Amino acid sequence: MTSLPIEETQRLPADWRDLFALTKPRVMSLVVFTGLCGLLSARSPIHPVIAFTAVLCIALAAGAAGALNQWYEADLDAKMRRTANRPLPGGRMDRQSALHFGVGLSVFSVILMGFAANWLAAAWLAFSILFYVLVYTVWLKPRTAQNIVIGGAAGAFPPLIGWAAATGDTPLLPWLLFAIIFLWTPPHFWALSLFVRTDYAKAGVPMLPVVAGIAVTRRHILLYTLPMIAAALAPWALGLASWIYGLTSIVLNLLFLALAVAVARNTATEPAKMGPEKKLFGFSILYLFALFAGIVVDRLVLA
Template sequence: MTTASQTMQGLASAKDLFALTKPRVMSLVIFTALCGLLAAPGTIHPVIGFTAILAISLGAGASAALNQWYEYDIDAIMKRTSQRPLPAGRMDRETALHFGIGLSVFSVLLMGVAVNWFSAIFLAFSIFFYAVVYTIWLKRSTPQNIVIGGAAGAFPPAIGWAAVTGDVTLMPVLLFAIIFFWTPPHFWALALFMNSDYSKAGVPMMPVVAGQRSTRNQIFAYSLILTAIAIAPFALGLAGSVYGVAAIALSLIFCLLSLQVARSKTTKPDEMAAEKRLFKFSILYLFALFAALVADRMIFS
């Protein structure tokens, strides 16, 4: 028997198309891209700046749609993702694919025509990296998926910077590196208390493949590298004391929380308070660090 939801499958609702862009992830992309744009030397007309952020956001939404088009099978297995439009049966795969490709092309053209073609190519590469390199190639084949795939999420501030300057210098590379080295401890903290979900779906996340002990040690190791990179803009004279104080204080807390995770021996998700604390703080960390960079730029320029 054909149900109402099945007959409606050919016509996805606007709400589900919006959900396909992973709006919560997009908010972090918008924020970091905006910070890259505001921290860049030089000026950009507000209309062009707004268009650049819009294009980056649409590109991120397109990547998310393509990601869900490809991952509909494992999304259906994992509790966290089972209510997304595709696994829940509210949209067919073809719609998601067309939406993702259409949005990708539109975002890149918008960036190229309105802002500059360097940042447009940069944006196109970031969409390709997330949709093809991370989603299709790496995610299901290596436990290093998050490490290399993290690069995709690290592009927005560098693209925001490139929208203003038309090039990439050491500072946007450092902003890229901050998100790149932030991603593994952030996602592995989540993977530790969501371990059963990932192993059920057959995704080779680090705790599934290398075990909890190795993952905990690597979280701490990455937090130390992250600290060094987060402080680097201040140490190299590329950012002022407002950013420097914030980077040192935030990174110190990040390291302490990572150390708690590294020392923990619990294997039960319900008892993983330290892992949940690190996961929550890692989101605040990134927002606060980039906000401090912009505040620093506003004060000292």
């Protein structure tokens, strides 16, 4: 679907802002935050320089995955209004440069993580890049409406990597943090995809709203919210976090559930700009930031 090069047009010169745009900086901010939370939650003595380097490597790896995603999907991005002005479809950069940038950044981030922190963290970092590019971008996204369900694992690795960088180990709690992001991704992304489903339909991407419709997507948002809530409560329920995190998690999850129910009950033929879908999408970002901040505060207070 994306193996053919995009049509060559008069190419404008690329600058640092185009390279930065290749890294998907808005996505990277959440990746960096959750990776930092994983590192801090480990409560393991780590030199500040090593800690900074580990988080930097997570950011660079996320940027590398974003660049490789845009390299592979250049033709697809050109068909969608919200992505048509990215550096490649916008004609400001050639695909070979994006490929070299993505591969180089990937290799550099993994090697730096290995030498600065440990090779377990480096291995998980490498796996997360390969998972996002090969499993999600190349295999799942163009083939199944469940692409974001499985592919969501790619964005769930940062807290696991951060913990591994600090301790050289991956016990139960970082895996629960992984599970929270993994199960959070579908309701978060589907709430957004309802607004851009025509773009996906035009590009031939089988996102859930395209192949199953709005009503089914709304119900799936609620259905996937339930296991997400269970995962979010698990650290407290299993005694891995105190009442500080427990109370934070209960409040946030009740609010998330209320919004998901409102989405499922919405019968409008089109999602409104100020409707429940938009409110859920906006809150879902705040939810993840607040939940992970809660686990860090909880772990540091208990230290």
